[in-house]
Amino acid sequence: MAMFSAPTYANQVFQLATPIDNYPAGNVEGVRLSLLYGRTSTVKGIDWNLFGLSDINNFTGLGLDIFGAQRVRNEFTGVSIGLANWHDNTSKGGVLGAVNFTKNNFSGVQIGGFNYAGTLDGLQFGFVNATGRINRGVQIGLINYDASGTMAGSNFPVMPIINARF
Secondary structure, eight states, X not given: OHHXXXXXXXXXXXXXXXXXXXXXXXXXXXXXXXXXXXXXXXXXXXXXXXXXXXXXXXXXXXXXXXXXXEEESSEEEEEEEEEEEEESSEEEEEEEEEEEEEEEEEEEXXXXXXXXXXXXXXXXXXXXXXXXXXXXXXXEEEEEEETTOBXXXXXXXXXXXXXXXX
């Protein structure tokens, strides 16, 4: 019986992540603190990163990256605040940072100096906003780029101040 129930103990309530290893190892359902660099599979809860890169496969919760960045390789759901938010797949929620990058679909709010989403369902608010396509949403900033065209037409990929599609 213990052999079959062992995987239920793999989730950690607290984890300290360093460039060397995670203490204790496993997925996190609680609080994860990363110092300089930390990589883990799944975090559900709070990911607090100090001075480095927090690297996670799947994240749900609140990311606080003080002088650091958060990278999520697969699915991001929640809120992340930091210098850079780097999401390789899809994101749902809100991100606040100097640079916010989502390779595929972003649903929610991106606030930062530079915002990029493969496709956008939501709001981008920053100095420079870019997307492959606004599905439904608004870009507000100095420069707003939509590769599929802007509200001025498909031949105009750049719009100053505001761009939208509904």
